[in-house]
Amino acid sequence: MRLLLVEDDDRVAAALSAVLARHGFDVVHARSGEEALRRLLPDDGARPFGVVLLDLGLPDTDGFEVCSRIRRLTATTPVIMVTARADVRSRVHGLNLGADDYVVKPYDTAELLARIHAVSRRTATATAAPAGTGGSGGGDGEPAGASPGRLLLGPLVIEADTRRVTVRGEPVTLTRKEFDLLALLAQRPGVVFRREQIISEVWRTSWEGTGRTLEVHVASLRSKLRLPALIETVRGVGYRLTTPAD
Template sequence: MRLLLVEDDDRVAAALVAVLGRHGFQVRHARSGHEALDALVPDGSDPYRVVLLDLGLPDRDGFEVCSRIRAGSGVPVIMVTARADIRSRIHGLNLGADDYVVKPYDMGELLARIHAVARRGTGTGGDQQDEKQAGPLESRGVVIDRERRRVSVEGRDVPLTRKEFDLLALLAQSPGVVYRREQIFSEVWRSGWEGNGRTLEVHIGSLRTKLGLPGLVEAVRGVGYRLIPDEPVADAGEAGR
């Protein structure tokens, strides 16, 4: 997933780019409002799925940048700022921001919010993305038919429970991307992660057994789970239960 980070503090940006990169994001860093707007001009490459927008930019206020973005694009915008007052939050959302995150923030929460706004498919090229997400998913011989809610491995139908199917379909949306436990529970179980760790482990174990592919879903220690893509992704962190 391509993501545009608009942040004038190079130290903050470097740390964030490193973390996002480990979670499978392709990040472009813009240091000013002008650079951000230039980056969003269509050039034939894959569109950005999300913009992370700081408000304290050197050349213009982030609110103005958001307004300019929204005037010409539907790409989801998450304002990431130290401005915690309610007026700023309301103003940002009224300008068209999809979410508003106050610094300092929990990285897991930010990742969950990024995935949440990206799923809405409101960005440039969103119709194409929605069409792509509506079709079957396939990875390493596993075919996931989301319309019929059926899964097959090398042509063999594999019966799954509702939660097992939803869990597999979520991970298969972005093979190689690590989904945090909190995000998985939020999207599959519609509940919080706390106290439910064993439930997730049981479902992951059941998936591995039923699919007959014990290495398909990898546990990333202290973070969550990812679906191993056809070509393994480097530096995904130490794996383990």
């Protein structure tokens, strides 16, 4: 299995790489967040990574931000955060951003290996499932008419590159957070996003005291888009985007 190790300490990386290599992993070492993201870009000449081990204390970009950007590049590659940050808030924040597991340093190597194999098995099972049979992928793939950087959902068009939104051809002016919220929900139409996950992704903070802000932004989106059924409230859980009729 090809593995991406994101670790700025060369001594730690060398020791861990040696252990992983002995267990059959093909390790690629990235010393910064930007290098890790470059390594994850599609390359016709290389096998995709089976898992990413991500340290949070990177020299250029906080590991939480790197995880969020990884999830925008790939929804399936497992990410395990490996860090000295042991507080519960950091654990919850990391998992809400899309990490598949969270391991606190110092760790037992056998446990880390077991966790790598566990997330790999879960990913392989989810990938092998027939389309539309469940899991967190949210159905039959991209919405009809979608292309890189552009999402088409009935009369709603979202252009990620230009941050432009139109409804039935008419432009809709959104604030930065309103657009981020809409774009997040639109990544997986029909899939319920937990309130905690939305707060972590859009506001980069924990749920405490931010719930009302989320509700206000959802209400504003519904009003501006004039598609009242677009964002559905799942009571006690969160929100999901439905595909509106033309």
